[in-house]
Amino acid sequence: MLSGIPLFPEQASTxxxxxxxxxxxxxxxxxxxxxxxxxxxxxxxxxxxxRTGEKVGSPIHxxxxxxxxxxxxxxxxxxxxxxxxxxVFFHIVRAPDQALEIYSTGKRWMWRFQHLEGQSEINELHxxxxxxxxxxxxxxxxxxxxxxxxxxxxADAIPGRYSSIWFTPTKAGEHHLFCAEYCGTKHSGMIGKVxxxxxxxxxxxxxxxxLSMSARGEQLFQQLGCVSCHLNNGSGRGPSLAGKYGTQExxxxxxxxxxxxxYIRESxxxxxxxxxxxxxxxxxxxxxxxxxxxxxxxxxxxxxxPSTGRPAATTQxxxxxxxxxxxxxxxxxxxx
Amino acid sequence: MTTTVLRxxxxxNVKYGVASWLLTKDHKRIGILYLIVVAIAFLLxxxxxxxxxxxxxxxxxxxVSADTYNALFTMHGVAMVFFVLIPAVPAxxxxxxxxxxxxxxxVAFPKINLLSxxxxxxxxVFTLAAMVLGGVDTGWTFYTPYSSxxxxxxxxxxxxxxxxxxxxxxxxxxxFAVTIHRMRAPGMTWFxxxxxxxxxxxxxxxxxxxxxxxxxxxxxxxxxxxxxxxxFDPRLGGDPVLFQHLFWFYSHPAVYIMILPPMGVISEVIxxxxxxxxxxxxxxAFSSLAIAxxxxxVWAHHLFVAGISPYSAMIFSFLxxxxxxxxxxxxxxxxxxxxxxxxxWRAPILWVFxxxxxxxxxxxxxxxxxxxxxxxxLHDTYFVVAHFHYIMVGGAIMGFFAGLHYWWPKMTGKMFxxxxxxxxxxxxxxxxxxxxxxxxxxxxxxxxRRYHVxxxxxxxxxxxxxxxxxxxxxxxxxxxxxxxxxxxxxxxxGANPWRATGLEWKTESPPIPENFAETPIVNEGAYEYSKRExxxx
Numbered sequence: 001m002l003s004g005i006p007l008f009p010e011q012a013s014t015x016x017x018x019x020x021x022x023x024x025x026x027x028x029x030x031x032x033x034x035x036x037x038x039x040x041x042x043x044x045x046x047x048x049x050x051r052t053g054e055k056v057g058s059p060i061h062x063x064x065x066x067x068x069x070x071x072x073x074x075x076x077x078x079x080x081x082x083x084x085x086x087x088v089f090f091h092i093v094r095a096p097d098q099a100l101e102i103y104s105t106g107k108r109w110m111w112r113f114q115h116l117e118g119q120s121e122i123n124e125l126h127x128x129x130x131x132x133x134x135x136x137x138x139x140x141x142x143x144x145x146x147x148x149x150x151x152x153x154x155a156d157a158i159p160g161r162y163s164s165i166w167f168t169p170t171k172a173g174e175h176h177l178f179c180a181e182y183c184g185t186k187h188s189g190m191i192g193k194v195x196x197x198x199x200x201x202x203x204x205x206x207x208x209x210x211l212s213m214s215a216r217g218e219q220l221f222q223q224l225g226c227v228s229c230h231l232n233n234g235s236g237r238g239p240s241l242a243g244k245y246g247t248q249e250x251x252x253x254x255x256x257x258x259x260x261x262x263y264i265r266e267s268x269x270x271x272x273x274x275x276x277x278x279x280x281x282x283x284x285x286x287x288x289x290x291x292x293x294x295x296x297x298x299x300x301x302x303x304x305x306p307s308t309g310r311p312a313a314t315t316q317x318x319x320x321x322x323x324x325x326x327x328x329x330x331x332x333x334x335x336x
Numbered sequence: 337m338t339t340t341v342l343r344x345x346x347x348x349n350v351k352y353g354v355a356s357w358l359l360t361k362d363h364k365r366i367g368i369l370y371l372i373v374v375a376i377a378f379l380l381x382x383x384x385x386x387x388x389x390x391x392x393x394x395x396x397x398x399x400v401s402a403d404t405y406n407a408l409f410t411m412h413g414v415a416m417v418f419f420v421l422i423p424a425v426p427a428x429x430x431x432x433x434x435x436x437x438x439x440x441x442x443v444a445f446p447k448i449n450l451l452s453x454x455x456x457x458x459x460x461v462f463t464l465a466a467m468v469l470g471g472v473d474t475g476w477t478f479y480t481p482y483s484s485x486x487x488x489x490x491x492x493x494x495x496x497x498x499x500x501x502x503x504x505x506x507x508x509x510x511x512f513a514v515t516i517h518r519m520r521a522p523g524m525t526w527f528x529x530x531x532x533x534x535x536x537x538x539x540x541x542x543x544x545x546x547x548x549x550x551x552x553x554x555x556x557x558x559x560x561x562x563x564x565x566x567x568f569d570p571r572l573g574g575d576p577v578l579f580q581h582l583f584w585f586y587s588h589p590a591v592y593i594m595i596l597p598p599m600g601v602i603s604e605v606i607x608x609x610x611x612x613x614x615x616x617x618x619x620x621a622f623s624s625l626a627i628a629x630x631x632x633x634v635w636a637h638h639l640f641v642a643g644i645s646p647y648s649a650m651i652f653s654f655l656x657x658x659x660x661x662x663x664x665x666x667x668x669x670x671x672x673x674x675x676x677x678x679x680x681w682r683a684p685i686l687w688v689f690x691x692x693x694x695x696x697x698x699x700x701x702x703x704x705x706x707x708x709x710x711x712x713x714l715h716d717t718y719f720v721v722a723h724f725h726y727i728m729v730g731g732a733i734m735g736f737f738a739g740l741h742y743w744w745p746k747m748t749g750k751m752f753x754x755x756x757x758x759x760x761x762x763x764x765x766x767x768x769x770x771x772x773x774x775x776x777x778x779x780x781x782x783x784x785r786r787y788h789v790x791x792x793x794x795x796x797x798x799x800x801x802x803x804x805x806x807x808x809x810x811x812x813x814x815x816x817x818x819x820x821x822x823x824x825x826x827x828x829x830g831a832n833p834w835r836a837t838g839l840e841w842k843t844e845s846p847p848i849p850e851n852f853a854e855t856p857i858v859n860e861g862a863y864e865y866s867k868r869e870x871x872x873x
Contacts (some may be wrong), residue, residue: 005780005796005797006781006793008780008781009778009780009781009782018709019709019710019712019713022707022709022710023704023710023780026703026704026707026710029545029703030700030701030703030704031663033696033700034696034697034700037667037668037671037692037696038692038693038696039673039690040675041672041674041692041693044671044674044675044677044679045552045674045679045681048610048675048677048678048679049675049679049680049681050611050676050678050679050680051681052680053680053682053835054835056609056611056612056678056865056866057609057610057612057676057677057678057680057865058612058676058677059612059613059866059867060612060615060672060675060676061613061615061616061617062612062616062617062619062669063615063616063672066616066668066672067616067619067665067669068666070664070668071661071665072662074660074661074664075658075661078657078658078660078661078703079657081703081707082454082654082657082706082707084651084707085643085653085707085708085709085710086650086708086709087709088708088710089649089650089653089708089709089712090646091709092709092712093646108486113660131727140766141480141481141486142479142480142481142482142485143482143562143576145715145716147716147784149713149781149782149784150782151712153712154641154710154712154713154715154716155641155643156641156642158570158571158576158577158641159481159569159570159571159576160571160575160576160644160645161570161643163643176782176791178719178782178784179784180481180715180716180784180785181479181716182406182474182479182785182786183477183482184406184473184482184486184487184715185402185403185406185473186402187786187787187788188397188402188449188784188786188787188788188789188790189402189404189789191791198848205802220512221709244728255430270573306631
C-alpha cells in the first residue's frame with residue numbers, strides 16, 4: 001500500500017538536488033526542534049501530573065541565561081538556513097549567459113511556447129537534455145505561474161512584465177508543467193508537460209518548424225510599418241535599432257536606460273514613456289495591434305540586427321508573409 | 337441587595353428578551369453576541385471546506401463544477417479568515433474576559449463596543465448576500481487583475497462585506513487599547529497584567545495600524561472594478577503586483593491578529609493548570625510586541641516568485657526568519673513553565689497540548705517558506721496550504737478552544753463534561769494531523785493549490801486528507817454538542833472551578849452585570865500560585 005504513495009518528487013534538473021539538499025537540512029533542523037519540545041512537554045506533562053488539582057508548582061519565575069540562550073541559538077540556526085537558502089535562490093534566479101532562450105505566453109487557460117527557430121507549441125515544452133534553457137514569459141490576461149516541480153522552478157507570469165525561469169534538464173522523458181497561480185475557471189486545466197529530449201532529437205524536432213522568431217519579427221517590422229521610421233542608417237524619424245540591443249540609450253529627460261526586452265516591449269506599447277533624446281514623440285502605440293508573441297518576435301528581430309545593415313540570417317524570410325500568420329493573430333480586444 | 341432574592345442576579349439573567357441583548361452595552365453580553373455570529377460563520381466555512389474535501393477525494397472534477405469549486409474554496413477562506421479567525425479570540429474571549437481580568441467594570445467605550453458588533457454583522461450580511469447570490473471565485477486573496485477585471489462573480493459585494501467588517505476590527509482594537517491603558521484596577525500595573533491582556537494589547541496595535549490598509553486596498557479594487565480606473569490592471573496602466581504588496585501589508589500582520597490572542601490564552605491556561613507563574617513573564621509579554629512590530633515588515637515574503645527584485649527578496653527572507661524568533665521564545669517559555677509544575681489534566685490544558693504540537697509544526701514549516709531557495713518550489717503548492725492551516729487552525733482555533741473551555745464556566749456558570757472535552761481534543765488533534773500532514777508531502781511533490789482536478793498520483797494523499805477532515809468534523813461537532821448540553825444539564829461551576837488566580841475568577845460565575853461588587857485592588861503579579869493557598873470555590 002505504502003509503495004503506491006509517492007513521497008518525494010523526481011529530480012530532473014541540476015537545480016533539483018541543490019534544492020533537495022537544503023530541504024533535507026531544514027527538515028532535519030526543524031525536526032530536531034520539534035522533537036525537543038514535544039519530548040519535553042510530554043515528559044513534563046506526565047512527570048509533574050497532579051491528579052488532585054490541589055498542589056501548587058515550584059516557584060520558578062524565569063532564567064535570563066536560558067532566555068538569552070533560546071533567543072540566540074535559534075537565531076544562529078535560522079541564519080544558517082537563511083544564508084544557504086539565499087545562495088540556492090541566487091542560483092535559481094540567475095540564468096547562465098549561454099542558456100538557450102524560449103519564449104512563452106500564458107493566457108487563460110494555456111501555455112504557448114515559441115522556440116527561436118520557429119517551432120511553437122501549446123501546453124508542451126520540448127527542451128534538450130543537459131543544456132541550460134531559459135524560458136522568458138509573460139501573461140496576456142491575468143496572473144499565472146509557470147511551475148515545473150521536477151525542475152524545482154517556478155515564477156509568476158505577470159501581464160505587462162517579463163519573467164523567466166531557467167533549468168538544465170538531467171533526465172530525459174516527460175515532466176509535469178503546472179500553472180501555480182490561481183487564474184479562474186480552468187486553472188487546474190492549465191497544465192502540460194515538459195518533454196526532455198536528447199540534444200540531437202531536439203535539433204531534429206526543432207527543424208520541423210516554420211519561420212524563425214526573428215524572421216517573423218522582421219515581417220511584423222515591415223507590416224506594422226516600423227521600418228518606415230526606424231531606418232537602419234539612422235536617418236529616419238525614429239532612432240535606428242541596429243546594434244542597439246544590450247546597449248544603453250540616453251532618454252529625452254537625460255537619464256539612461258538599458259535596451260533590453262522590457263524596454264523594447266514598453267517602447268512598442270507605450271512609446272511616449274521613455275523617449276530617446278533627439279526624437280519627437282511621433283510614434284503611436286501598438287497596443288492591440290500586436291500581441292505578446294508578436295512583441296517577442298520583434299524583440300528577437302531587433303536582437304538579431306547587427307550594428308550595420310540587415311542580418312544575414314533573416315534576409316530570405318521577408319517575402320513569406322503567409323507563414324507569419326500565427327504570430328499576427330490579433331490581440332484580444334479585452335477581457336470583458 | 338436584600339437576601340430575599342432567591343436567584344442571584346448575573347449578567348445573563350439581569351434582563352430577558354431579544355431587545356435586552358441587541359441593545360446591551362455589557363462587554364460580556366457582546367462577547368456572547370460575537371460568539372453566536374462567529375459560530376455561524378465557522379459552520380458555513382466548515383461546510384464549504386467539507387465540500388472541497390469531498391471534491392478532492394478523486395482526481396477528476398466529479399462532485400462540483402470548476403466554477404463551483406473555485407467559489408467554495410474562496411468562500412471557505414473569506415468566511416474563516418475575516419469572520420472567524422480575526423474576531424474569534426479578541427472579540428469573543430477578549431470582550432468577555434479582558435475587562436474582568438484587569439478589574440474593570442466594562443471596556444472604555446461600551447457603546448462603541450456594541451457598534452463594532454453591529455458593523456461586524458453588517459459586513460457579514462453583505463458577504464453572506466454575495467455567497468447566496470452565487471459566491472465569489474477569486475480566492476480569499478482577491479489577486480488582481482483577475483478580481484478587478486476578469487472575474488464575473490460577486491467580488492464587489494464580498495469586498496464591501498470585508499471592508500465593513502474591517503471597521504469592527506479597528507473599533508475593537510481601539511477600544512481594547514484604551515481600556516488597557518485607562519481602566520486597570522488600582523495596583524494592576526503593566527507587569528502584573530495577565531499575558532492574555534498583553535497579547536490583546538499587541539493585537540490592538542496591529543488592528544489599528546494594519547486594518548485601514550486592507551480597507552484602502554479593497555476600495556482601490558472597487559474603483560478599478562466599478563469605475564475602470566487603472567490601478568492594478570496593466571491594460572489600464574496599473575500594476576498587478578502593487579495589489580499584492582498592499583494586500584499583504586495588511587494580511588500578513590492579520591496573521592498575528594489571529595495568532596497573538598490565542599498565544600495569550602495559552603499563557604493563561606498553562607499557568608493555571610500547572611499552578612505556576614509563566615516562565616519568563618516579561619519575555620513572553622515583549623515577544624508579543626516584537627511579533628506585532630516585526631509582523632509589519634515581512635509582507636513581501638508572499639511575493640518571492642512574483643517578480644520582486646532578488647535583493648529585496650533577500651531582505652524580506654531575513655526579516656521573516658527574524659519574526660520566527662519571538663514565537664520560538666514563547667514556545668520555549670511555555671515548555672519551561674510546565675517544568676516542576678503541578679499539572680492538572682483538565683480539558684483546557686489538553687487543548688493547549690494540542691496547540692503546542694500543531695503550532696510547533698506550523699511555525700517550523702514557516703522556516704521552509706521563509707527560505708528563498710525552498711519557497712520557489714513550495715510557493716502556491718499544498719505545502720503552503722498545510723503550513724497556514726497548522727498556524728491558523730492548529731494554532732489559532734486550538735487556542736480559541738482552549739480559551740473557550742477555560743472561560744466557559746465563567747461565561748455560563750456551567751461545567752461541561754471533562755471526558756467529552758478530552759475525547760474532542762484528541763479527535764481534533766488526530767483528525768487535524770491526518771488532514772494536513774499529507775498536504776506537506778503533496779506540496780513538496782508539486783501539487784499546486786486551488787486545483788479542482790489533479791494528477792492521479794496525488795490521490796492517495798488527498799484521500800487521507802479528506803478522511804482526516806471527517807474526523808476533524810466529528811471532533812468540532814462534539815464540542816458544540818457537549819458545550820450546548822452543559823447549558824441545560826451542566827453542573828454549577830462556582831466562582832473558581834479551576835482554582836485559578838486572576839481577577840475574573842474572584843467574581844461569581846456568571847459574573848454580576850457590573851463585574852465586581854467592589855473594585856478589586858491588586859497587590860501581586862498575575863500568576864502567584866506558589867505564594868498562597870488557592871481557594872476552592
